[in-house]
Amino acid sequence: MMEYYRFTGDRQTLEACYPAMRRAMKYLEKLLSRTRSPDYMRGSRFPERFRGILPPSISHEGYSSPVHSYWDDFWALRGLKDFRAAAIMMENQDDAAWAGRQYELLRSALSNSIRATVETAGIDYIPASADNADFDPSSVSIAFFPCEEQDLLPTAAVARLYRRYCAESEKRTHPGWKGAYTPYEARNINALCLLGMRSEALALLRFLLAGRHPFEWNAFAEVVHGDKRRGAYIGDLPHTWVGAALVTAVRNMVAMEQGKRLILLAGIPEEWLRSRGGVAVSNLPTRFGHLTMDAHLKGYTLKVTISGDVHPPAGVMIRWPIEKPSQVIVDGENWSNFDASGCYLSQVPKEVTAYW
Structure with a gap:
């Protein structure tokens, strides 16, 4: 909603939507209250990984069962920042102060959780969830854009995450590669650009563009297979979320707000x-x-x-x-x-x- 306002200056719509924005943020606080108890996940191994972040969900769609996905927390931080900005626009100092406090609480909890997960799982990259310590750069990349929270991530672990990703991605360009991928990876272009990995961002862009099939349709499927003749699940075609992510990434290569x-x-x-x-x-x-x-x-x-x-x-x-x-x-x-x-x-x- 705040992005719409920033691009259009449509204050009337912002004012009309403000009550709904407030209700959404209050519900977010309700969700977070579940994990802020010192007893939360007490019976699990290293329960401090889960404290103060959002409870399990499958909103990311990449999990078969609910997990504490950092994807949710990055989006929540962006929501709290934007609601605070909206409250300031509405001259509602109480809401602005409340949103600021909630933002700082969640940001601190998320930072602690990521570091605890890295340590307890013995990994050297930024994980996508507290439960699985999984390697998923496309999930982490929203921290760079549009959520703009990359500063809370451990720098060395970020570098290793994307270096490994680029090394593994290069193997997909070899003749005879038979794997599959989702072009949601277009989100990684934003992160690579901000990290100064310009050549890697361009290589990823070219790889994703080459994966359009049928090529003449100029559209993206949700899943792309190295073997174009394989009869397997491809999801939606065209997949406009993927298409929008790629258009946004190319635009950000030229001009990106931070x-x-x-x-x-x-x-x-x-x-x-x-x-x-x-x-x-x-x-x-x-x-x-x-x-x-x-x-x-x-x-x-x-x-x-x-x-x-x-x-x-x-x-x-x-x-x-x-x-x-x-x-x-x-x-x-x-x-x-x-x-x-x-x-x-x-x-x-x-x-x-x-x-x-």
């Missing part, structure tokens, strides 16, 4: 920027207004021009397609606030030029 900042070119490869015309968008909707941008790389010079009514409160970050440049010019002036990852700007510039 909090109050807009990140540009996080997933755009060097070859696209060097192509004729480079990379351009016109009136691209964002949370912060409409973005018009042109970016191209010629020789050792990257030029990015920005216009439109886009005004992110925390400014813009432009991610480099290659290593750290030697010099950056912003609107005709030398700029020093950049590193190997990108250029940081508190205001939206008209033109940024980087030299290598």
